[in-house]
Amino acid sequence: MARITFPYEGFGDAVIPDENLMAVLAPRTAEIARGGDLEEVKRALREPIGTPRLKDMVGKGNSALILIDDNTRTTPTARLLPLLLEELSSGGISSDRTAILIALGTHRFMSKAEVEAKVGKDLLQKIRVFQHDAHDESKLANLGTTEHGTEVWINRLLLEYDHVIALGHITPHRVAGFSGGAKIVQPGVSGVVTTGQTHWVSALYDGADIMGTIDNPVRREMNAVAKKARLSFIMNVVLDREERIYRCVCGDPEKAHVAGCEASREIYGIPFSEYADIVVTDTFPADSELWQAAKGIYAGDLPLKQGGILVTVTPCPEGVAQGHPELSEIGYLPFQQVKDMVDRGEFDDLTMAAHIVHVGRIIRDKGKGIIVCPGIERSTSEKLGFIFAETPQEGIDRALSMAGPGAKIIVLKNGGDILPLYSPK
CATH class of the missing domain: 3.40.50.11440 (LarA, N-terminal domain)
Known part of the structure; x- marks a missing residue:
């Protein structure tokens, strides 16, 4: 079993069976200039x-x-x-x-x-x-x-x-x-x-x-x-x-x-050689609210198979979106639905419409999204379009039950920054 840690106090670790885990991807640590950065x-x-x-x-x-x-x-x-x-x-x-x-x-x-x-x-x-x-x-x-x-x-x-x-x-x-x-x-x-x-x-x-x-x-x-x-x-x-x-x-x-x-x-830019049934990502360092934490969702999209499941682990102490509070009521929607609304002039805020599409393409059009987020209550998470989980372990177990026991998993560290790059063997 592989133990996966998260950069957030109180979230707890998670374990993933070795036969399911394909890779743990993380940004590189660099050699810094002599005399300091x-x-x-x-x-x-x-x-x-x-x-x-x-x-x-x-x-x-x-x-x-x-x-x-x-x-x-x-x-x-x-x-x-x-x-x-x-x-x-x-x-x-x-x-x-x-x-x-x-x-x-x-x-x-x-x-x-x-x-x-x-x-x-x-x-x-x-x-x-x-x-x-x-x-x-x-x-x-x-x-x-x-x-x-x-x-x-x-x-x-x-x-x-x-x-x-x-x-x-x-x-x-x-x-x-x-x-x-x-x-x-x-x-x-x-x-x-x-x-x-x-x-x-x-x-x-x-x-x-x-x-x-x-x-x-x-x-x-x-x-x-x-x-x-x-x-x-x-x-x-x-x-x-x-x-x-x-x-x-x-x-x-x-x-x-x-x-x-x-x-x-x-x-x-970190290579991966095979798309995963399940991607588990934190959102560090974009953690203040879901509007920012979506950066981890976008990174998680890149190595995820069509029909896959994305498990997002994030604190979001400021909730969903301080600058766009109506997002909690609208939720994340499929691309075509939002585009039709924009074409009909039903969206005054195109920035929010774009954000809804960016996440909706992943958890509505492409696959499903599970979220572990103490800063957003269950009812709001579900209204947004996520499946709610209390802990990372519950989220991963739920994803495995949905994708099947043989599902392959990729874990992303520093999900708010990382750029997974497909590089087949």
């Missing part, structure tokens, strides 16, 4: 991709707006900001000419304590910090449309500074292929209309067609939005399984991002 960041600032050094791009008396991600992401922002600000200072931009905008997308606002942890207590006393509100039209500016018709609504602050710089991290992503790069503008600091239009594009594709692909229709639209929004420089990191900085890329928002995606695949 920040040495890699300093190197990347000295060697930007596709642009001059940042200090040579800016001028004395210029202003800079730094976009950062929120507390649903594990970017070590408080450690990175001092290096970025030092580079700006070397080019003549002082801290009083610099501001930070937290790219919340459609997520909830962060608390004072969360902002302090993200930015750093000392730095918070020296620099202005704003939080994006995708729903407040008075704080948005319209920049026309992209070539493919996406309406570009972005936070007005981006137009008030000479330089717009993005700080984030790069992991596989169901909507954009990979996070990072232009994604911090769209959806990070965009209006809900823009975000809904780009996200609905991703809903028209299976997860395997988007997740882990560098070039895809959604990423191209995000790049187009970011270009209109004047994003000129990125600092993106790739973290290893231990949350240490493996690679940093700086420079052009598209060229540097491509290099970062390739590095991300080196850590998170």
